[in-house]
Amino acid sequence: xxxxxxxxxxxxxxxxxxxxxxxxxDVKVEALRGDDLIVRAGEFIAIMxxxxxxxxxxxxxxxxxxxxxxxxxxxxxxDVAGLKESDLAAVRSERLGFVFQSFNLLARAHQRHxxxxxxxxxxxxxxxxxxxxxxxxA
Ligand SMILES: Nc1ncnc2c1ncn2[C@@H]1O[C@H](COP(=O)(O)OP(=O)(O)OP(=O)(O)O)[C@@H](O)[C@H]1O
Ligand SMILES: [Mg+2]
Numbered sequence: 001x002x003x004x005x006x007x008x009x010x011x012x013x014x015x016x017x018x019x020x021x022x023x024x025x026d027v028k029v030e031a032l033r034g035d036d037l038i039v040r041a042g043e044f045i046a047i048m049x050x051x052x053x054x055x056x057x058x059x060x061x062x063x064x065x066x067x068x069x070x071x072x073x074x075x076x077x078x079d080v081a082g083l084k085e086s087d088l089a090a091v092r093s094e095r096l097g098f099v100f101q102s103f104n105l106l107a108r109a110h111q112r113h114x115x116x117x118x119x120x121x122x123x124x125x126x127x128x129x130x131x132x133x134x135x136x137x138a
Contacts, residue, residue: 011038012041093119
C-alpha cells in the first residue's frame with residue numbers, strides 16, 4: 001500500500017535564521033547570513049542566485065550533508081540539529097533524494113557496489129565488496 005504523504009500546505013522544510021560561516025585561515029566566509037525558507041508539501045521550488053551566493057551551501061544543509069553554524073532547520077517538523085549521525089544517515093537514505101552537479105562516484109567501484117554501499121553503511125554492515133553485492137542479487 002503506498003505510504004501516505006503529508007497534506008498539502010504542510011511545511012516539509014522550514015529554515016529559520018540559518019547562518020553558515022566557513023573559516024579559511026584568518027578569513028571568515030559568511031556563506032549564509034540568517035536565511036529563512038519554507039517549502040510546503042506539493043511545492044516545486046528553484047533556488048537562484050549569482051555564483052557564490054550560497055545555493056550549494058543551503059542545499060547541503062537541506063540535504064543533511066552539512067549543519068548550520070547557527071539557526072534552525074526543521075525537516076518534516078523535526079529539528080535536524082537534534083539528530084545524531086546515524087539518524088541523519090537514515091534521513092538521507094529514506095527521506096531525501098539528490099541529483100548532484102558532479103557524479104560523486106566511488107573510484108574503481110563496481111556498479112552494484114555503489115548501489116549497495118549506502119544501505120550497508122546505514123545497517124552497520126561495513127564494507128560490501130562486489131562479490132557480496134553480486135550474491136545479494138542487487
Ligand atoms: N567548504 C568551504 N570552505 C570555505 N568556503 C566555502 C566552502 N563552501 C563554500 N564556500 C564559500 O561560501 C560561499 C558560497 O558558496 P556556494 O558554493 O554555496 O555558492 P553557490 O551559490 O552554490 O555558487 P555556484 O553558483 O558557483 O555553485 C562562497 O564564497 C564559497 O567560496
Ligand atoms: Mg553551487
